[in-house]
Every structure is written in C-alpha cells, then in structure tokens.
Amino acid sequence: NxxxxxxxxxxxxxxxxxxxxxxxxxxxxxxxxxxxxxxxxxxxxxxxxxxxxxxxxVRPGALPPPVNFKAVSKSAHEVSLHWDTPETQQRGPPLVNYELLVTPLDGEGNTDSTSRQI
Incomplete structure (x- = not known):
C-alpha cells in the first residue's frame, strides 16, 4: 500500500x-x-x-482555448474576429501566438483547411 x-x-x-x-x-x-x-x-x-x-x-500543459470567440461578417470579403485570452493558473511558458484555422466550404460541403499563426 x-x-x-x-x-x-x-x-x-x-x-x-x-x-x-x-x-x-x-x-x-x-x-x-x-x-x-x-x-x-x-x-x-x-x-x-x-x-x-x-x-x-512537472511539464507545463497546453493552454486552454481562447474564450468568448466571435466572428462577424463585415463585407462580402471580410470577417472580423474577436476573442479573449484563455484563463490559466499555470506558471508555464507565456502565450506566444494564436493559430487561426480557416476552413472554407466549396458549396458542396468539401473543405480545404488553411492554418496561420497570428
């Protein structure tokens, strides 16, 4: 025991x-x-x-996802994105960047993802 x-x-x-x-x-x-x-x-x-x-x-864990994420269409070719930094109790490495994953639909439900760091 x-x-x-x-x-x-x-x-x-x-x-x-x-x-x-x-x-x-x-x-x-x-x-x-x-x-x-x-x-x-x-x-x-x-x-x-x-x-x-x-x-x-003890190794630092991954950060939780951002909170209060909102996307608003601004025009035929623009979308405004807003989010808040995730809350964390960790004393780990600081947040360095966000990764934005954009997945356009081709009209038939097929997707082709693009990933960008911001």
Whole structure:
C-alpha cells in the first residue's frame, strides 16, 4: 500500500494511486512546478530510512482555448474576429501566438483547411 505524506496541501491520499508494488502515480500536481520526492519502505516494525530527495519538474500543459470567440461578417470579403485570452493558473511558458484555422466550404460541403499563426 502507498501512504502519501505530503508537504503540498493541494494533494490528497487519492492523488497517489498504486498497489503494494513499486509503481505509483501522483495526480493533481501543479504544472511547471518542481517537486522533491522521497520514499521509504515500511513494515510492522515501522518506517525505514527515507531516500534522498529526487527533484521532478512537472511539464507545463497546453493552454486552454481562447474564450468568448466571435466572428462577424463585415463585407462580402471580410470577417472580423474577436476573442479573449484563455484563463490559466499555470506558471508555464507565456502565450506566444494564436493559430487561426480557416476552413472554407466549396458549396458542396468539401473543405480545404488553411492554418496561420497570428
């Protein structure tokens, strides 16, 4: 059985999943945060010595999509686009650009996509 002894108050025992084996998955970790993880073995006599700390950096995840996206036709050949920056709790790399995917319809439902970074 795996017992989670935590320093980070955002983790709970249910965030450490595993069995009596040697594999455990920690979930609900903060993106782009460094964790120092130590482990010890225990038996009926108690806990054994604690291992040296092992530093792990949780990789930043992808940003959520922009919010409040709106497209308004301005003329026969123009469309005005508006969106708000996605909200994020991540301390990861900053937003660099947006990727705009334009898919025109050919009148028969067929599409040919074009992608642009803006």
């Amino acid at each position: 795996v017992k989670l002894v935590q320093v980070d108050s955002t983790l709970s025992q249910s965030d450490a999943t595993g069995s009596a084996g040697t594999l455990t998955l920690l979930t609900h970790l903060r993106s782009n945060a460094t964790y120092h993880i130590r482990i010890s073995a225990a038996n009926i006599k108690g806990d054994g010595p604690i291992s040296p700390p092992y530093a792990v950096i």
